[in-house]
Amino acid sequence: MESVIVAIDGPSGTGKSSTSKAVAAKLGLSYLDTGAQYRAITWWMISNGVDVTDADAVANAAGKPVIVSGTDPSRPTITVDGVDASGPIRTEEVTSRVSAVSAVPEVRALITELQRSIARGAEAGIVVEGRDIGTTVLPDADLKVFLTASPEARAARRSGELKGADVRATQEALVKRDAADSSRKTSPLAKADDAVEVDTTELTLDQVIECVVTLVEEHSAEAESRRSATEGAEKRRGGK
Numbered sequence: 001m002e003s004v005i006v007a008i009d010g011p012s013g014t015g016k017s018s019t020s021k022a023v024a025a026k027l028g029l030s031y032l033d034t035g036a037q038y039r040a041i042t043w044w045m046i047s048n049g050v051d052v053t054d055a056d057a058v059a060n061a062a063g064k065p066v067i068v069s070g071t072d073p074s075r076p077t078i079t080v081d082g083v084d085a086s087g088p089i090r091t092e093e094v095t096s097r098v099s100a101v102s103a104v105p106e107v108r109a110l111i112t113e114l115q116r117s118i119a120r121g122a123e124a125g126i127v128v129e130g131r132d133i134g135t136t137v138l139p140d141a142d143l144k145v146f147l148t149a150s151p152e153a154r155a156a157r158r159s160g161e162l163k164g165a166d167v168r169a170t171q172e173a174l175v176k177r178d179a180a181d182s183s184r185k186t187s188p189l190a191k192a193d194d195a196v197e198v199d200t201t202e203l204t205l206d207q208v209i210e211c212v213v214t215l216v217e218e219h220s221a222e223a224e225s226r227r228s229a230t231e232g233a234e235k236r237r238g239g240k
């Protein structure tokens, strides 16, 4: 298969991370969790006493942390200034503050550039998941998928992960974060016009993975047949 870039966007709990990791592993592609990067910069701000509600303070500090993402889908990693951040970025404290930090344009500019350079460096191709990958980060992606699911299904999935969490409180927090992410000025959560929308409410994770793998394979088959048609036409023109 030719190198392929897949963008998977959607709100929280729609299955972006689990689907992207599995699709990347099945197809031998790299994997990038862009939400983890916004979480990492948020964790750094909190740890370094930056007031995350002060957009100027966040903008001024945005260039300081060094964030490194490992892109192996079977073992994704994230470090901040060389320190493993995979645990601390999932705390409730980070989750409740990440939307404020990710709304700051200077933060987005830096992280977007980092994401583009990681995608450029992925030789076999990459699955990149987030909120604005299809619209802003990689508008020329070969395939764009936008995952959705009902707020009830998403909250049930999330509270299944956070043992003992109240489903109603989880749903409220999730809906609030979606609203903040969808309404920010810079690069909000949105479906790209050319993205394929998949409602995962009634689907199992395996069905969603299968659906995306099929979409990637269809894309690759179409690209291959276009390429051989062009080559055939060129050969005929050359009289060979």
Ligand SMILES: Nc1ncnc2c1ncn2[C@@H]1O[C@H](COP(=O)(O)OP(=O)(O)O)[C@@H](O)[C@H]1O
Pocket: 010, 011, 012, 013, 014, 015, 016, 017, 018, 019, 157, 158, 160, 161, 200, 203, 204, 205, 206, 208
């Ligand atoms: N189609 C599905 N049906 C049931 N559970 C799912 C489905 N997709 C994902 N999950 C589960 O829901 C939780 C959240 O999925 P995740 O991939 O982290 O979503 P996102 O990255 O969009 O926030 C995980 O525990 C995952 O195993």
Ligand SMILES: Nc1ccn([C@@H]2O[C@H](COP(=O)(O)OP(=O)(O)O)[C@@H](O)[C@H]2O)c(=O)n1
Pocket: 011, 012, 013, 034, 035, 036, 038, 039, 098, 099, 100, 102, 103, 129, 130, 131, 132, 133, 177, 181
């Ligand atoms: N491409 C992206 C990815 C995440 N984000 C921000 O990062 C937060 C955390 O993303 P995430 O993917 O880890 O969130 P979950 O879906 O795992 O809950 C989102 O709520 C957004 O505020 C973003 O702004 N742009």
